[in-house]
Amino acid sequence: MDYAYYPGCSLESTGVSYHKSIVEVFRALGLGLHEIEDWNCCGATAYMSVKETVSFAISARNLAIAERMGKGDIVAPCSACYLVLAKTRRFLMERPELKSKVDEALAAAGLTLKCKCAVRHPLEVLVSDLGIEAIAAKAKRRLTGHRYACYYGCQMVRPERYFEEDREFPMAMDDLMAALGAEEVEFPLKVRCCGASQMVTNEEVGLDLVQSLLECAHARGASAIVTTCPMCQYNLELYQDKISSRAGKDLHIPVLYFTQPLGLALGCDPQALGLQHHTVPLPQEALILEEV
Amino acid sequence: MAVSNLTDHALSPGTLPHSERVLRKAFLDQVDDIPGGEKLRKCIQCGTCTGSCPLSYTMDVSPREVIARFRAGDIESLLRSRTIWTCASCYNCTVRCPAGIKITDLLYALKRMSMDQGIYPKRFPVYVFSESFVKMVKRYGRNWEVGLMERFQRRTTTPVLGLFKSMSMLPIFFKLFRRGRVNIFPKKIKGIRDLKRIIEKAEQMERPVERIEEKRPTRVVGYEAIGS
Structure with missing residues (x-):
């Protein structure tokens, strides 16, 4: 295709x-x-x-x-x-x-x-055109022990009807990660807005929104947040120092793109997946995965 | 007081002042372009939009009240509100509205009108951000983040403070730079001339804007105003 x-x-x-x-x-x-x-x-x-x-x-x-x-x-x-x-x-x-x-x-x-x-959107393409089972069948490694908070953000699931997902509680990414062996994490704020450009134009408000997302992910025991959007990824990752100090607790957590854990499961090289570009890196031991 | 000095609003209560009629027409023209825009008239003022908005707590006029004020014939106050600039376009209101009203798109229309009319505080961050973004796209065909941020910081404050504010971006800049996530130089698309032609042509087809006059407060009210 x-x-x-x-x-x-x-x-x-x-x-x-x-x-x-x-x-x-x-x-x-x-x-x-x-x-x-x-x-x-x-x-x-x-x-x-x-x-x-x-x-x-x-x-x-x-x-x-x-x-x-x-x-x-x-x-x-x-x-x-x-x-x-x-x-x-x-x-x-x-x-x-x-x-x-x-x-x-x-x-x-x-x-x-x-x-x-x-x-x-690529998530929808993979899930509808290939199907989760077909993707899981191609996996070479299992994401055992990984606990991903799947964060969809707002613009992908909401106004356009091409993505036949539940707008209030989408599950495509959760199901995909679970099929690849990751532990399921219930993340109720999965479609709450990250603030997008508010982080630039109205920083206090942006920090508020992102802080609630980071706190929720921590409270649910996630090992990483998985996103589908570069704006969400940026807001969630780059302000963790600032948000941790304003919240008075350590809220650092790796923020990945959904294609990265998927790539790891498919046996791709971590460098080729761009994991070296992240400022809050995935711990080395997380890259050691059991073979299927 | 001579009748000729009075606005038609004061003469015939219940009708809209000239400025509001102009704004109303401009607004409804824009609503026409939105698929489903006509559902605006079906608002039942339930407040689902306000309740669903992650940012309504920072707004001066709630999304529900935006529609109420439009109905009451007070678009001008909306163009001066913080609300239209606070919307992050997450579309939660639009998706949840039981009447199917495209609230996010209505706010876009109001934002454009506010810019068309020049109604927003000078150096207002959201306006400067949008305007700087447009500059980048016109110049290079793509957004150049470094240029965007530099221009944004410079334009939202005085030159000296702007330099200082640009400096405050340095920690994040270096963090990104070290990880290979910054383009120091802009990248121009090959078809930039084509893009400019498209933009020029489209700009000619944008609806003409009729500017409203600033509302001047008057001390003359009530019966005094109609000279009885």
Whole structure:
């Protein structure tokens, strides 16, 4: 199976380990991943709050190029990119007036858009196209003793209906980790917002939100938090020093991308999965896994 | 007092002042672009949105009250509220609303209108953040985080303080840098010219903005206002 791949800006810098681990995991599972040629920023929530038509138009450029490549559905790992691209596609399909404006803008660059390629999150792609059982059958190692708090964040599960998961209590990632041998951790804050860019624009509020997530993960005895979004990963990992000192207790915990434990189970090399990029590293003993 | 000095609002109570009519039209035009936007009229003021919002405790106007104020004909106060800037776009309100109202998208529309009207405090962080982000995308085609943060810190305060604030980012910057998670230099996409053409064209098709005049407080109220 082949997919068009939209990494997004974060996966080139702060989220580089997400990029590395996705590429590794898709290769290990025999799925083709074809980066969208010369993709541009999706616009994120920031552009959306400045200019409406422009924000849809720049997002649509990526959809148009992916369509031209003809490699199938678009895989967007960053929750914000996923949401923005999927939302753009839906708005353009349901609002012809908006579509004609965007078409005209795209024509200025010689592009056309038929909205043929669906926009999907890699977690959903793996779980629906391959299935958890098929993935577990390919595992070479067991994640025994690992206790992952599966954190879905907000933008991936919420507004777009392409992801047929329970919006209030999704289980896809929990089920996947459990099938790979990890111990289940009940994490009630799994879809609570991490604050996203509030961490920059309104830090106290951002710290509050992240602190409640870290406290919950600790209280539930998690050994790591597993995320699906570079923004969540960044907020949850990079502010642990600050939050620990403001909370008056040690709240440090490794924060991984779901593709990293999955990659470890599939027998990928920890370096290739980008584990060296994390500031709160997974302990060495956690990398020693029993063979299946 | 001459009648010609009075606003139509004072003359015929119950109708909206001119500025509100302008804002209302601009808002409803934007609502038209949202699939399902028309459900706005089905709000039952239940407060599920406010109760579901992880940030409502920091807002001056709750999401439920946003709709109430729109109905009451007071969009201008919404454009001046902290609420529209506090929303983190987590969409919990939108997903849970029993009437299917696209609250997050409504807040986006209000945010855009507030920027269009120039109604927000100078150096306001959320505005500067969005505006800096847009600059990066226009210049390079992708977001360059280092440039974004530098511009953001500089623009949200005075130059000297800005330098100091940029410095305060250094610990996190070095942490990321040591782990190979920072792009020191921006990366421009090859098709930046194409992207600029798309942006230019799309900007021309953005709806024209009618600016409202600043509300001027008046001491003349009640019957005095209509000259009896």
